[in-house]
Amino acid sequence: MEERRATKDEFKYLTGFGNEFSSEDERCPGALPVGQNNPQRCPYGLYAEQLSGTSFTAPRFRNRRSWLYRIRPSVVHKPFVPIDCAPRLDYAWDAAPPTPNQLRWKPFDVPTRQAAEMDFVQGLHTICGAGDCRARQGIAVHVYLCNASMKDRALYNADGDFLIVPQLGALLITTEFGKIRCEPNEICVIQQGMRFNVAVSGPSRGYILEVFDDHFQLPELGPIGANGLANPRDFQTPVACYEDRETDYEIVCKYHGKLFAAQQDHSPFDVVAWHGNYVPFKYHLDKFMVVNTVSFDHCDPSIFTVLTCPSGKVGTAAADFVIFPPRWSVQEHTFRPPYYHRNCMSEFMGLIKGRYEAKEESFHPGGASLHSIMTPHGPDASCFETASNCELKPERVADGTQAFMFETSYSMTVTNWAAKLSNKLDDDYYKCWQSLEKHFSF
Template structure:
């Protein structure tokens, strides 16, 4: 774990640069006519450009090859993944979140994947790392939150790597490609939130698995390049993780007296003011 270095803070402006390429991050501008080292400039925006500046978060990428350098996508077998809520029999009984078998997974969801207005709770199990593979949630609305319940996961995104352990949560911004490395039998939960929004404008036989409108597709990265070919980046729209050991739940005085509205670590705003699509964590 000591090998991982993190940037700390909520809503801060961050930057990172490959030490092998000093000066790769442009100074005083975001999109120079000629980037250092011949890199390509891309912007990852989490919101519409018409939003107010405080709520319009974005990051700038400077990479070896553009995001779009991949072959055509082809459909692949979805396994037990489903986007049809009608396929699951309703059960009004109170259910316990008991540990589930490593060999099985259940993926319930609610809403419509095409209208981008839904949430889903996925249970995942795995025992092998993603070798030469990554996942792209190519939806203008997908925002996954991962909660490992057993085992550690090293998540690689275009921003870098981070170790996520049990009792931690991890948020991966929409339109990011990511892969996971595990060290044995691993299981946990993923909260999937879909709401109307905007999408990325650009967005070794490396396989890219694309989840689009509830279905899976695969593509090969061109020129034998890893999709994580960023040299430097800066911005405030980044993946993050949080240690739940330092979060105190309301009405459970562990280390201080909290205020009444301190009930959730993260919320997802709903379509109406003062409403929330998800209040978990």
């Protein structure tokens, strides 16, 4: 793979997924050591620092780590102290009573500057989750609702990985590895321990899937073969772009589901060169290769999986990120929308843009729904009647739409904020199925 470098004001990307990457800031040619990982003296007087995302003894095919060559090592900071700058970040799963009901939320409100400035960290709101980040098992689903940039503040997540799904407003994410611009209809994964800063240009809203068990990876393709779904070459990693800036900087750490802050006198984004396979990355959802022609019955939604995070049970994901993109729908002798369904997984859905085909009039961008384990769900009454009587022929579906699903084997609990304080829970959601008629005849 040919390396492409970026100037200070450019944001270019290396492409690939799961391989060894390398990058150095073009202002410091030769900053990346050649032939050894940790020389006695690094070029330009840099410090070598390894960031490990897996245990040292993990099998080679899944061992993840990167070497960072930086102006100062990340250990140069004052002690962490507890803070509460994100009061809606909540992992107290036992604090709210469980409910098996189908749940849907109207679009979550984005703060206005007239009310107050709120950055990405302050705007984190937990909707639901399960498990224990201390035991490295479980997930959490959040939304971020913000209107201001993080300024001289960086965040890192010691508990797990963040998969970020912007819905409103572009995010300019500065990482230790370089800069990533992530817009609606793109996703970005910031892996455990990576420091990052989010800048916005206005009101911004999006979804976050957080996993504790492992890291996101591409699903196996099985009978599909070598090509299909998300292709490795379409994932992008940033180019090294260091800051040598001495200023008061706050490092926010999310640890055991709580936030802590440490002060230091310089920017944490001082990595001049790096190499490894443990990197932040982004992906444009338009690049997904859909596989779906139905002769009878219906394919399971797993054919739309972009990324998966495995659990300890073979073939069962801790979490899948699934999309329902624009596509040709070709059916024979079968019902075209999703069938009514009960599942041993929890399904959290969001809408980035457009109108979701199974709930065209009532599911809105910036909102969400949750169908818990074994809770029945499926098309609303209008969708069922239309699909049952239409001519089956090849047709385009979901043009101008991008819906997604966070699917997990964990049974999730909804937080008090999502259930009550947000005032966005739709109490009438169940009514969309009440007009389904009896068609039985004997």
